[in-house]
Amino acid sequence: MFKAVIGLQFGDEGKGKFVDLLAQRYKHIARFNGGTNAGHTVSFNGKRTVFSQIPATVIDGKHLYVCQGALICMEKMIEELAFLREYCPNSKVFIDPRCHITLPIHIELNKASEAYKGKNKIGSVGVGVGACFEDKTNRTGIRLIDTMDEKRLKEKLEILWHLRQKQISKVFNSELWLDFEQEYCRLLEQGKELKSYFAYTNEIIGELISDKVNILLESSQATFLDNSFGTYPYTVAYQTLIQNCFPSIGIPANKISILGVMKCYMIRVGNGPFPTELFDEKANYIRVKGNEFGSVSKRPRRCGWLDLVLIEHSIKLNGVNEIAITNVDALAGVETVQVCTSYKLNNRPVCTNEALLYLDDVTLEYQSFKGWPELAEHYDNVEQLPNELIEYLCFIQSRVNVDISHISYGPDRSQTIEVRTKLLKCNFSLLEEMLV
Numbered sequence: 001m002f003k004a005v006i007g008l009q010f011g012d013e014g015k016g017k018f019v020d021l022l023a024q025r026y027k028h029i030a031r032f033n034g035g036t037n038a039g040h041t042v043s044f045n046g047k048r049t050v051f052s053q054i055p056a057t058v059i060d061g062k063h064l065y066v067c068q069g070a071l072i073c074m075e076k077m078i079e080e081l082a083f084l085r086e087y088c089p090n091s092k093v094f095i096d097p098r099c100h101i102t103l104p105i106h107i108e109l110n111k112a113s114e115a116y117k118g119k120n121k122i123g124s125v126g127v128g129v130g131a132c133f134e135d136k137t138n139r140t141g142i143r144l145i146d147t148m149d150e151k152r153l154k155e156k157l158e159i160l161w162h163l164r165q166k167q168i169s170k171v172f173n174s175e176l177w178l179d180f181e182q183e184y185c186r187l188l189e190q191g192k193e194l195k196s197y198f199a200y201t202n203e204i205i206g207e208l209i210s211d212k213v214n215i216l217l218e219s220s221q222a223t224f225l226d227n228s229f230g231t232y233p234y235t236v237a238y239q240t241l242i243q244n245c246f247p248s249i250g251i252p253a254n255k256i257s258i259l260g261v262m263k264c265y266m267i268r269v270g271n272g273p274f275p276t277e278l279f280d281e282k283a284n285y286i287r288v289k290g291n292e293f294g295s296v297s298k299r300p301r302r303c304g305w306l307d308l309v310l311i312e313h314s315i316k317l318n319g320v321n322e323i324a325i326t327n328v329d330a331l332a333g334v335e336t337v338q339v340c341t342s343y344k345l346n347n348r349p350v351c352t353n354e355a356l357l358y359l360d361d362v363t364l365e366y367q368s369f370k371g372w373p374e375l376a377e378h379y380d381n382v383e384q385l386p387n388e389l390i391e392y393l394c395f396i397q398s399r400v401n402v403d404i405s406h407i408s409y410g411p412d413r414s415q416t417i418e419v420r421t422k423l424l425k426c427n428f429s430l431l432e433e434m435l436v
Contacts, residue, residue: 002215002256006242007222008314010231010268012294012301013261014326014408016040016056019218021406021413022259023057026216028208029064030201031055032248033238034220035071035102035129039294043411053077055218060088067201068098069238069248070220071132072144074190081197094199097145101187104178105164106131112172122234123270125294133237135160144198147191157184202250209254217245217256223314224356231359234272242318259405260320262311263327264392267301269294273359276304276340290330291411305366307340308399313352315400324406325396328389334371337392340364341399369395375409382407382419 003022007013020042023029031054040056042049047058053076055064064084066072072095084091106128113131114121124130135141140160146153161180168176208215219242224230226240238244246253265286268274278286283303286292292301314320331337343355343362355362372388379385385407397404407417 001212002217002245002254004217004219004242004245004256004258006219006258006260006318006320007240008260008262008311008318008320008323009222009266010224010272010274011038011222012267012269012292013222013263014041014324015219015222015261016042016051017326017408017411017413017416018259018261018324018406019055019216020044020057020059021416022216023055023059023062026214027061027063028205028213029055029057029062029216029218030067030205030249031065031070031218031220032067032245033069033240034236035132036073036076036127037125037129037236038220040218041411042413044413046412048411049083051080054080054084054093055216058087061090062088062092064091064093065201065205066093066095066099067205067249068096069244070096070099071102071129072099073102073127074187074194078190078193081194093197094201094204095144095194095197096201097143097148097198099144100132100136100141101144101147102128102132103142103160103187104128104183105161105176106135108174108176108178109164109168109172112168112174115174116172121271123272125270130237131164142187144191144194147187148195150188153187153191154184157187205249206251209251217242219245223317224310229317229356231272231356234270256319257322258318258320259322259324260315260318260402261324261326262314263290263306264325264331264396265290265306265327266304266310267292268304269299269301274302274304275343275359275362275364276307276338277302278304282334285334286330289332290327292330305338305340306396308396309340309343309352309355311396312400313356315402320402322403322405323397323400324408325393325404326408328385328393328407329375329409332372332374332389337369337371338366339369339392339395341367367395377410378415379409379417382417382421385409385417 036052039050039052109131110128165176168174221236221240225236227235286303342365369392370388372386
């Protein structure tokens, strides 16, 4: 059976932490989409590591799969493999040779495209993922397997290079400073370094399914960056809903248990609509306490109150079975905490599907809660948390109608409470007192 970790917001919810946490129970972990635009952070024993290519865990002895739906930056992959050899020497990595490669020319195209769009730019992290997906769908992309054949690689790279160079110069009025021969030779050398990791991951995972072996799936990005159901066009270039794991791996649909990860507030990187965004000192307070700076881009993240309208919709879109809530420590010390509970469009109630088409124009209704004090370094169970925080979590769970299974109150793996009883058994007379 599959267990999947999916982000319920705009990304950066803390998925990496929960992949690493759940990896304690799974030997086989697969990454099936995204590229270096996703930075999944793992913190353990005071050490912080960011993964963007290999499934995010520092637990040794695992089998880690990078499936064909993922994009490969060869420099970054080689760097992460070196890290694993040093810190997880008994782990094995399997990379599908059908993965497409993000190239330096994709990065240059990305930069030129964003500059050309000016104020209408998407706010991309600029690592070439969108351009690489364009080449994949245009059938001009370079795959890992192409680096095994000098003649074929050169022919394919020449076609891609000719098209992209013209686009950069003629469409975006920019210049390409990369050297073709240098890039061609680099790809050949890096391909040799990765060859020993090549494996048809769909076959391996298919056999594991047949043998009823449990597999953990790591998704990239999050629900509302999906290029069909997210805040289009301010999305990534691919689909991020969890059910896309099956064609991305290359296996038939199977039973899947889904852990949705969400912060207790909202954040967003780059441009795009953000209904609950804060612009006052509270935004900076949350940003600093929550370390809300991009793992890849290093940009300050936009911060706002929790939007339960989007969370409920995300749960339905993905079929989430349980929720992990992160960064509850970042709101500690805030006097009053607010939660968006409904939208209106042109003074009428609106369904979330329609609201997502006009998200800049919706008006919001909020529920206010008393804030909670600073948290301790360690908790053994939910009952030890401040009452105000417990009631805040109870309200969330009652609205989304999915159990909260994990509560994270710090970056380290150990700073996580596994909820063993239903939070909804809490005292709802106390909840009424906590509402402002």
